[in-house]
Amino acid sequence: MTLSKPHANKNNWQQQAEKYLIEENYIAAASLYEQAIEIEPDIKSHYWNLGLMLLLQGQETEAQMTWLMALSDTEEELYTAELLEVLEKESERRVNIKDYQTAWAICQHIREINPENINNLFNIIKIELLTENFTEHTTILLEFIIELLPKKINNCDFELLLDVIINLLVSKPTEESVFNFFEACLNYYSEPLIIIDTAMLEVINIAVFKKMPGLAARFAECCLHQAPRHRGVITQLSHFYQNSQQYTKGIETAKRYYELATTLADKVSANALIVRAFMTSGSYWQEVCASLQQQVLLAKELIQENPNNLDKATSAVLFNSVFFLPYIYDEPQNNHRIQHEISRLCQQNLIKHYNEISPRQDELLILRKKNAIKDRKTLNIGYISHCLKRHSVGWLCRWLFKYHNPEKFKIHSYFLHDSNTVEQFTKNNFIDNSYKFHQFGIYDYGIWDQIQADEIDILVDLDSITLDHSCELMSIKSAPIQVTWLGWDSSGLPSIDYFIADPYVLPESAQDYYSETIWRLPQTYIAVDGFEVDVPNLRRENLDIPSDAIVYFMTQKGYKRHQEHLQLQLRIIREVPNSYLLIKGDADLESSKEFFEGMAETEGVDFSRLRFLPGAPTEAIHRANLAIADIVLDTYPYNGATTTLETLWMCIPVVTRVGQQFAARNSYTMMMNAGITEGIAWTEDEYVEWGVRLGKDEKLRQQISWKLRQSRQTAPLWNAKQFTRDMEQAYEQMWQRYVDGN
Template sequence: MTGEKSPADLTNWQQQAYQYLIQEDYREAANLYEQQLEAEPDIRSHYWHLGLLLLLQEQETEAQTTWMLAMAEATPEQVELATTELLQVLQTEAERREALADYSVAWAIRQHIREINPSDINNLLHLLRLSIELDTLTREDFTSLGLIQMLQSGEATGVNPDLMLEVLRSILDYAPHEPLSIEFTEACLSYVHESQALLDVLLSASIKIGYSMKLFALAAHIANLALSLNAKNQEVLRHLATFYQNAGQYDEGIETARLCYSLMQTLPDKIFANHLILRGLMSAGGYWEEAVAAFGQHESLLLSLIKENPLPLDQTPTLRLFTPSFFFPYFKDDPRSNRSIQNGVVQVCQSNVHLYAKEQAEQYHKRSLLNLRNVPTKPLKIGYLSHCLKTHSVGWLARWIFQHHDQQRFEVNAYLVNYQPYINDPLEEKLIEQVNKAHKLGIDGLAIAEQIYQDEIDILIDLDSITLDISCEVMALKPAPVQVTWLGWDASGLPAIDYFIADPYVLPESAQDYYSEKIWRLPQTYIAVDGFEVAVPTLRRDHLDIPNDAVIYFSAQRGFKRHRDTARLQMKILKEVPDSYFLIKGLSDQESIKIFFNQIAEEEGVNSDRLRFLPEVGLESIHRANLGIADVVLDTYPYNGATTTLETLWMGIPLVTRVGEQFAARNSYTMLMNVGVTEGIAWTDEEYVEWGVRLGKEAALRQKIAWRLKQSRQTSPLWNAKQFTREMEKAYEQMWAKYLESR
């Protein structure tokens, strides 16, 4: 028998058979080969093609019989050659099917290749990739391939590194949480010699797993695999530090951030790396002295940046400069200084955005200059931009405005940044149902801005401020004529933002002196809700070994807000109220927080046995129910509670808050004023302690406040989201009227 002819040697009948094949007329193609076999029974390639055509007609037994017939009287050497020829025919057709995205047929053909040559590592890789494409891959299928064992044993030869990278990328995208995927990833490391390409695949996967899927520990593990290829890769170290911190591995996160900082050369890179150090220390919550030192360094770096005003910067370093001033209000209540630095930094960022996205920015600017005075009356198009319109504090609070918006007067669009369709979030889905259109977007700020521009949004409301660099980039481009910041944090300071929503209490009159945005004060409150869902409590005094007649103080804030000076005031209160206990709860490093509070308690002469450290609970509704154990909630300063304060007041619990000058230090103040309760409002540290002691000792006063808080549910603007929405809508209409007048 002879081998297969080259394509150039194909006869007319073979060309016709091939046409039948691509037309999927397998029967006619098989007839041609059967006829030719009668004339040329010694041409081996006829058997390979005929068997393939029978296989495509799902006649597997007949196909195998045909192939075996061609090898019946062959010597071992001839069998080896014939097998190679057969595999080549099958391989060619499998590749053709893959190019056509006919994955099910390609998979079936490759299964036969596997039967003939089970050690073909590249075919196994193809099978894995095809199972992913077909969405049929199971753990059992993955195991049965034997790929991992073959790679681990070192027996795999002739591996196509490009194919391996493609499959690795696919499996990490398809099933990153599956242990076999990670085991496969680790087994691949020694087979891909282009380390940068492999590092890029691993880093890209870790970024998606960490930031989109929120699987931080897994993202850190994969980033560490990337780091094994280049121990000093700055990009990997940046993300790894964040993954560690988000996973609660604070010590590792801090040390990784410090290593990252030591490798940085440029000022923007140093700023972001120092921000990561600060983020780790603040998230842990108990490293106060180290955090203060890092903050001092951070302030110096940012002032240098403002002075140098580096232009131009590429997109990535620009984006990273939007967020590093985030921690300023957590350290000091000095809005003039804090806002000056904040405004200066984002001005640098916006200038660079307008350089690397020049055409886009200019296009949007032209629209804002149009004379729109004669535009016919139409519903105002309002856009809300955020990555937090889901189960998140912003989502819980903003949901009411979506529910109460007047659909006749306003067309409401939601721009969901970093939307993840595979995460079932009922609050997010509810919000999507309540808007005219919800755009489920990724993390490309330029594309998001273009979507907003194409939708011809009139007023764009940013709910993220500087908590997300992507939202900052969008707002810097100004895709809408009027842009507003509300709810998510303090104002960003971007020159492209026109207004910052506030109220008569949350910012003093002098605040306009240090805000670049125009402060738009609503008549009563800058936020209102119709209430909160409350579940069955899981916390009891006897579980905590606390007597029934003891006074319980409570504080539920994450590590960011644990300022040493405020913690000291809280211990002074505890010392003055006999038989009192302090419950401390919030996302942080539990061990460092215990050391932090125990040390201050010892310094103030308070027995640490009076402190209780509570774990997080699974649902916000349970957290709210558990607030009922508290007699008094002690607020944080210089960064107050916001959502936590609303929850406290809704549950009817007295609150002690220290009022400051900055927005973050006046949240609880405005909320108390709007429920008609002034007891607990302190303007100095001494008053904070006095109110804490008085409320701890006077049960009748606590009961009076609790009753008034319960009554406020029927009267307070804080619990009237419909009225609040009307006030917001009135503000939007007035903002738009001012814009039209200015044109």
């Protein structure tokens, strides 16, 4: 191409050069720039672009010579900036088209020209993270950036800086250089709160999805140093401490949050955190009772105040503010009344924050109601949960996914999970068994529109109030019928239509205090085909327990410890000679030993007969380890659920006390549906009597074990296929009621 009239044809040939660049015809583009230089030798941009074309051909030396020649007789600072602009533009384009290798190479040349160009250094880090090429070189580069920050922070592209911080937290949170970089950014940037508010979302993911609460606590401590009164950071930090077994710090931080609370709603949230901190530790019985009573008073006061101007974050946190009531008090009528009012209050405040989404969802549901078809050949069933993984809920609900009839039910899964990685367990049990599988981050609210787009007929919440975000999502009704099943007791949300139960897990009077309609399945509200069992890593000899001893086993995390019930268990140990109690579950080990030692002394039990067990490496090994026990002693007033199922599957006798609330009747319904009545107690005295009798009567234990083994072929508890048919029939009847207008 000949440039006979450079000024007239300038736009044309430059467009042609850019076209050659995009087509990767660098030789043709270079030829155009060479001709331009001949005609307009004083236009420096021609040299910058010619050098870029040479660089893209791999002629690095020639590129550098071209740039240096143009810079040699100019105001270097001015024209260097022009050159860098050309290179940065191309580097950015390469990133956008995911040509990371070329983008990285261009950034390296920018670095040679201007070693302290901090935005370019950020781009290098970003590209190395995108290509998963975090090496020792990256660590050295981060350390260099940390040294530059004090004098270059004002030159930073803040959006780029924030992007790099988040990418580092996502990809390499365990690297010490990443922590040092994060700390330096907070120290030197003039508005650290912007970084904190964005970064804490990822720090929460580190704690929850990457299961590193201790590491998350380090980052949160950094944030708190810069913003010592930031209630969001303090709240999460207390959770991180509790979940990483730094119990004392968890309690202290929760109390600090309460001291900063100024509104009644904040006090309710803060006191809930104190309750959780005490309960997680597992040895603060008096403090738990006192703080829980205080929580009831605060909650009732908030309900009476009935505020309608709560911000979104506060509304969401309040959902599970009375979560721990059933762990201490088997008073379902009172507990549900408070929970339902709190849920109503949260829902009415949340809807106001979604004043565009909520009316739109309502309009769509009205339209669907008008077009509802009675005799639908297939129903769209949606399951929403953060537990579609290796989690108690995941282990149990997987069978329903396996046995659903795809000709009559299209299964849509909505997995609340921020991590980019998905477990093989999730793939095998949920992705492969779903008609559609969607994954949504905790702060991705596009889920409502997706549920509507999928035309879900019945949306089933598997989390209830175990996750405040699930409550938030279920508050805005996005399916004609919304149901709670499995994950916990009723949430009391006005937007929930049904709660799945069975003939045993709730007493007949329960409908009097449930806001949802209780839908009782004919036999059991849960069934499984069994559990995977591995090789045990726990032996009596390793615990210094005689081979002829009677071993009682108790699995209870700190927040399931109820002092009055623990005293019953110790009475059983006292009454059965040569017996031992194994205690398993996360809690503060040292203070737990002091707690149990004090109770043992009161009950006249030698403390040396108690053993505290560490967690098992896997769920399958945990189940195998249950075989060490002769009898499993259930918790109260919050029974075991998955633990009870696993115990019965391992054919081990269980002693349970039946209460009035859902949580106090799980083991009861499971034992009844396994064909076992031995070990079911209705009073404290019966609980002790069954525990002692089973400890002393080896023949009875053998008979129960044999019955459990035989039940695997006959009992409803182990027939997940029939259970699925019962659930499907329930769905069809729910839909029929809906289209009939009932």
